[in-house]
Amino acid sequence: MATDRSRTGGESRVDIVIAGAGYVGLACAVAIAAARPSLRIAIVDAAPPGVWRKDGRASAIAAAAVRMLRQLGCWDEIAPNAEPIRDMVVTDSRTSDPVRPVFLTFGGDVGPGEPFANMVANSVLNGSLRRRAAELGVVLQEGVAVNSFDVGPGAVTVDMADGGKLTASLLVAADGVKSRLRDMAGIKTVTWNYGQSGIVCTVIHERPHNGRADEHFLPAGPFATLPLPPGPNGEHRSSIVWTERTEDANRIVAEDDFVFETELEQRFGLRLGEIRVEGGRRAWPLGLTLARAFVAPRFALAGDAAHGIHPIAGQGLNLGFKDAAALAEVVVEADRLGQDIGALDVLEQYERWRRFDTVQMGVTTDVLNRLFSNDLGPLRAIRDLGLGIVDRMPRMKEFFIRQASGLSDSTPRLLRGEAI
Secondary structure, three states: OOOOOOOOOOEEEOOEEEEOOOHHHHHHHHHHHHHOOOOOEEEEEOOOOOHHHHOOOEEEEEHHHHHHHHHOOOHHHHHHHEEEEOEEEEEEOOOOOOOOOEEEEEEOEEEOOEEOEEEEEHHHHHHHHHHHHHHOOOEEEEOOOEEEEEEEOOEEEEEEOOOOEEEEOEEEEOOOOOOHHHHHOOOOEEEEEEEEEEEEEEEEEOOOOOOEEEEEEEOOEEEEEEEEOOOOOOOEEEEEEEEEEHHHHHHHHHOOHHHHHHHHHHHHOOOOOOEEEEEEEEEEEEEEEEEOOOEEOOEEEOHHHOEEOOHHHOOHHHHHHHHHHHHHHHHHHHHHOOOOOOOHHHHHHHHHHHHHHHHHHHHHHHHHHHHHOOOOHHHHHHHHHHHHHHHOOHHHHHHHHHHHHOOOOOOOHHHHOOOO
């Protein structure tokens, strides 16, 4: 799809421009368009058309995000390709240990027939959101980067790489952790590198996973095994999110299939029988990035552009969905009241809503990573004792499950399954 531009100057007027056609940008557009069809929304994305189809990764979608996707009219399409996570097992050991004692287990649903999370292929999630956006009249331009933007009285003008211009009341940057638009807006970040990289791949294994996820805390970082739906021929499959020191991760990913699978099997174990890698594998550096501000006049950050956190708790995508739901709710309510949706006082409501939760999650994942990504004997004893205590306290476990499911007290309406 392409925006209709006038013949003079190639400029078009919309109400909202969203930079980035990932899950957060798409979800924000769908949420606003579903609640306020009168608002004209354009999404511009620098990635070439069709690149999203080649994403072989999968993501854990928390129960609250599932409620939002159902409310937005996407979940019925996604559900047949989703795999519920029914149980979670946490161990703390060394790679060479012959036995991995279980210190913490989570099980059960957060509601009748409602697992605390589902695994969904990224391409399935992205495709469903794109189709819903098209149904709601959201305009999508792919393969077009934002060159610059200028905030003037009552509007923001966005200049694009193809020479076109979009004028809007609000510009939303959902263009990833290395957001160019965030830099253009002059918003600084708190950033540091963990010296770790995350290796992602999909494996086929001999025995069924039965909806169980495992997280092994190893000295180099967490190694997570997440259940996936069966393959096209009924293969048992799981997604791997494997943290290693960056130099080791780069070496492992560069090895041939035999060496890579040998390294993988040492960490995966033999609980599910023989394994083999399906498709490719890749590694990306891990760090913490927190924007010092989430908004500026006629400008808002959402998703990884506002925060990039360690995957140790699997909450990065779900934080982004919270951003999308909260920003949509603020914008829709302002428009209903006849307010300027790009005014700073309106956008500051979104910042106040999301900033504390984001900083809290960033600090939590940072502490967890530093606590568990080491092999110090006294520290191992303390953290294993703590895990064991939590495992014996049902109410505390229930609290952690609800936090992981995204069902906190400050949850936006969409994440409670309610319309805006």
